[in-house]
Amino acid sequence: MKTKNDRIVEGVIACLLFVIGLSTIYPFLYVFSMSISSPEEVVAMRIWLWPRGFSLESYGLLFENANMWRGYYNTIWYTLVGTAINIFVTVTFAYPLSRRDFFARGYFMVLLAVTMFFSGGLIPDFLLIQKLGLYDTRWAIVLPAAMSAWTAIMTRVYFQSSIPDGLTEAAKIDGCSDIGILYRVVMPISLPIVSVIALYSAVGFWNSYFSALIYLPNAKLQPLQVYLMKVLIQNSPDLNTQFDDAMTRDMFATQLKYSIIIVSIVPIICSYPFLQKYFVKGAVVGAIKE
Structure with missing residues (x-):
């Protein structure tokens, strides 16, 4: 009471x-x-x-703009492809580390932890991207962000605390390989942590603009967030050039900034309800181990 x-x-x-x-x-x-x-x-x-x-005239001007749609397409491409790669790499990296019989488990955990405290810096990253031939390509955005150390550790803890050893041992007795155990046994019951990885990754790719500024000089490859930055910060006149009157251009320039913000955030907000039922469970179980 x-x-x-x-x-x-x-x-x-x-x-x-x-x-x-x-x-x-x-x-x-x-x-x-x-x-x-x-x-x-x-x-x-x-x-x-x-x-x-x-x-709604500002939305009409926005939807008629080819540069905005091109940036939208690029952002969707980076988000979908980057999230798929992130899920694949994170799961395949974290699952072996969750198995107690993996001989190199401690070694890889130390390497993973080091990356959380130390980084090469912007100039070495840029030189690496350039030497690998990724500069000014779409892969310069998705491949360097293929895995986050934090989500990898969280996924490892989830697998270790939520997947009983008896389940994997029974699958081995039935003749299932390690890869088969991961994708036929573990993954179907790991939707909570997969949804956490997907949400973190999707939000990160959707909001990312700094990497595009550094690695993508080609405007045709730049995401929507770079275009949004040009409109909000640099006051790009690209959206309202059809007006001859300067006063009308200035009037709509102010409102267009708010319209493009709404257009850019609606898709990522709409994704939350579909992942919400998995998100809390995955984040809690993956972050705490009793």
Whole structure:
């Protein structure tokens, strides 16, 4: 039975979570309201929460722009291909390390831990990418990010704590190879940790822009986030060149910034509901070992 103090503490926690939730939702609501409001209201900065007026012309200008769609395609390609490679490399690396009979388990764990504290730096990374022939190619984005040390350790802990030895031993008795055990026995019951890897990786690739700035001078290969940076920071006039009037161009330039933010974040936000039921379990089990 809950005491009076318990109810007070729960009430305080609920109020804090409500305030934190509002502070998180407000920026999204503000940006969305700015993107669909009348351009005159946006330029006058009269919008604080709800839209004032209604206009979708900025979205029309955005969807008619070929450079935006090209950046969108590149981002989707990097996210899908990079996430698939990340899942494959992480799982195949972490599973052997979770088996107690793997002779090089300690050696690889030390190497993995070292990468979490030390790195070669930007210049050696750039020279390596250039020497490997990856510079100004799509693979310069996905291959260097093929695995994260943190997610590899989390996946190893998940396999070690959630996959009983008896299950793999029974599969071996039935004549299943190590690769067969991984993909026929382990993977079907490891959706929680796979969803965690997929979500972390997808968000990372979707939001990545620095690697593209360094390794992709070709604008045709650059992702949407680089295009978004050009619009927000460099005030690129690419989106509203069809207006002859300078005042109209300036008016829509402000609203276009908010519209492209909404367009760029909607897909990754929509992916959360599909992975949510696996995400919490995978993150908790993979991060804690009793």
